[in-house]
Amino acid sequence: MIALALLIAAVAVAAGFWVLNTASKTQTYKRIPGPTGVPFLGNILQLGKQMHIQFCKWSKQYGDIYEVKLGTQRAVVISNPKWVKEIFSTDTAFSGRSRIQCFEMYPDTPFALGIVSSEGEFWETHRRFLLRQLRDFGFGKSYMEQLVLEEVQEVIERFRKTKGKSVSDLKSVFVLAVINSLWTILTSKRFQHDDPKLNTLVENLHKVLFDLVETGGMIMFIPWIGRILPEWSGYNKLRKVVEDNRSFLEEAVKEHKDAFQEHNLRDFIDVYLNEMNKTVDTTSPFYGETAEQHLVAALGDMFGAGTDTTSTTLTWGILYIIKFPGVQSKFQQEIDLVTANSRNVSVNDRSSMPYTSALIEEILRYSSIVPGGVQHRATEDKVFKGYLIQKDTWIFPNLYHIHYNPEIWGDPEAFRPERFLSEDGKVFKKNENLMPFQTGRRQCVGESLARDTVFLFLTNIFRTFTIHFDSNAPKPPVDPMGLILSPQPFSVVMNERS
Ligand code: HEM
Numbered sequence: 001m002i003a004l005a006l007l008i009a010a011v012a013v014a015a016g017f018w019v020l021n022t023a024s025k026t027q028t029y030k031r032i033p034g035p036t037g038v039p040f041l042g043n044i045l046q047l048g049k050q051m052h053i054q055f056c057k058w059s060k061q062y063g064d065i066y067e068v069k070l071g072t073q074r075a076v077v078i079s080n081p082k083w084v085k086e087i088f089s090t091d092t093a094f095s096g097r098s099r100i101q102c103f104e105m106y107p108d109t110p111f112a113l114g115i116v117s118s119e120g121e122f123w124e125t126h127r128r129f130l131l132r133q134l135r136d137f138g139f140g141k142s143y144m145e146q147l148v149l150e151e152v153q154e155v156i157e158r159f160r161k162t163k164g165k166s167v168s169d170l171k172s173v174f175v176l177a178v179i180n181s182l183w184t185i186l187t188s189k190r191f192q193h194d195d196p197k198l199n200t201l202v203e204n205l206h207k208v209l210f211d212l213v214e215t216g217g218m219i220m221f222i223p224w225i226g227r228i229l230p231e232w233s234g235y236n237k238l239r240k241v242v243e244d245n246r247s248f249l250e251e252a253v254k255e256h257k258d259a260f261q262e263h264n265l266r267d268f269i270d271v272y273l274n275e276m277n278k279t280v281d282t283t284s285p286f287y288g289e290t291a292e293q294h295l296v297a298a299l300g301d302m303f304g305a306g307t308d309t310t311s312t313t314l315t316w317g318i319l320y321i322i323k324f325p326g327v328q329s330k331f332q333q334e335i336d337l338v339t340a341n342s343r344n345v346s347v348n349d350r351s352s353m354p355y356t357s358a359l360i361e362e363i364l365r366y367s368s369i370v371p372g373g374v375q376h377r378a379t380e381d382k383v384f385k386g387y388l389i390q391k392d393t394w395i396f397p398n399l400y401h402i403h404y405n406p407e408i409w410g411d412p413e414a415f416r417p418e419r420f421l422s423e424d425g426k427v428f429k430k431n432e433n434l435m436p437f438q439t440g441r442r443q444c445v446g447e448s449l450a451r452d453t454v455f456l457f458l459t460n461i462f463r464t465f466t467i468h469f470d471s472n473a474p475k476p477p478v479d480p481m482g483l484i485l486s487p488q489p490f491s492v493v494m495n496e497r498s
Pocket residue numbers: 088115116117127301302303305306307309310313369370373374375376436437438439441442443444445446447449450
């Protein structure tokens with residue numbers, strides 16, 4: 001009896017503290033508005049298959065910042081571009097990332113490895129190292145350009161062989177080419193496009209994203225569902241794909257370790273292994289087994305984050321250029337002007353191609369393939385614009401809403417590259433409200449590679465071919481599909497330009 005009384009008293013005291021604590025947290029700060037959810041599922045059922053559309057509707061209703069519950073996970077969505085820049089640039093407290101272990105290559109480590117999911121000093125050290133090495137090994141250099149151009153050439157040869165017949169799966173052609181240029185930078189090896197190893201890697205990547213959409217992203221937001229209903233939730237299938245990819249990448253690292261020569265560092269893996277070999281400090285992020293696992297996870301991140309995104313952007317690019325009247329001919333005129341139709345377009349030409357630069361910006365805006373950005377995690381309670389953002393809250397930048405906001409763009413539904421040009425059409429003008437690679441401390445590390453790749457592919461393909469929809473095939477439906485917003489399949493005919 002006494003025990004029961006004590007227990008009731010303890011619960012009452014704890015409840016009192018909770019009420020006081022919550023009240024003190026909410027009293028002095030502005031309340032973050034947002035839709036009401038249901039227990040356990042929060043607002044998940046309201047999201048539908050196209051989460052970004054609901055995010056836009058809510059931003060019209062609730063304004064610059066609102067709160068939603070994804071399962072039991074609290075999230076804030078920010079729709080004001082200036083606030084997005086500010087929150088992701090100024091305070092390290094908003095640069096965290098929450099663990100979604102079902103995607104991790106090593107889910108049982110005490111903290112997340114790789115670049116995309118890691119945080120704190122470990123993430124900062126490895127991100128800095130990766131950026132430096134990628135710069136030294138290629139990004140923004142002629143070596144990288146040469147690698148990408150080899151892939152462009154292979155794609156052009158493939159298209160040439162179609163001899164004016166219908167081509168329907170552009171995306172898979174681009175995926176192989178993009179993955180191959182990344183693979184060469186990271187591992188100094190190149191695959192043939194029909195290599196079974198390369199095709200398995202590509203299929204696995206595709207499956208991971210597809211399975212996630214099939215389950216409505218449920219295991220991301222309610223992780224315990226994966227543990228208790230592993231088949232139904234798609235958890236088992238997802239884990240198999242992640243583990244197959246891990247074995248593939250571990251094998252590449254092992255091959256590098258076996259052939260390692262300190263005086264001949266061939267690629268990113270060699271440089272990383274060299275850094276590990278030099279490290280004796282057991283607390284260093286480059287020390288021991290954890291560092292090697294990190295290397296595998298970081299390679300996986302770059303393929304995961306770089307392949308589908310870049311190839312989807314290229315596919316949207318082809319679709320928009322042939323769909324919207326006048327775009328293809330203006331694009332080709334500018335290409336012909338700089339190359340005199342006698343050589344490949346090179347990244348050095350970009351500064352004299354304002355229409356092309358504007359066209360690529362408009363492709364990135366109009367497609368907005370990562371519509372809700374990639375969420376960050378608040379690593380501590382922190383006040384932003386008078387609102388308390390509690391520790392562990394996810395922060396989403398509402399990129400799709402920003403890219404389609406009529407107050408910013410005037411006529412966002414129109415595909416109009418000219419919005420990024422001066423009045424006379426001669427000067428390219430950046431618009432700081434366009435942020436397809438997000439912004440701030442975690443901004444995409446592959447941005448310059450992605451931009452160069454899209455530029456080199458589109459310019460050299462349209463230098464070689466005039467492309468039309470296949471008039472015998474149905475017109476492509478307009479709605480995008482997938483977690484990375486992708487075009488639905490469409491068929492084209494490519495005619496070689498004389
Ligand atoms: C059109 C192509 C691409 C788009 C639209 C894109 C978009 C993004 C976005 C929105 C983020 C989230 C940034 C944040 O959390 O603040 C991101 C992160 C990242 N991207 Fe990309 N990306 C593209 C291409 C690439 C490529 C080619 C690579 C490979 C080198 C890559 C590697 C990464 C990595 C490793 C991160 C995580 C950065 C971090 O957490 O510190 N991305 N990307």
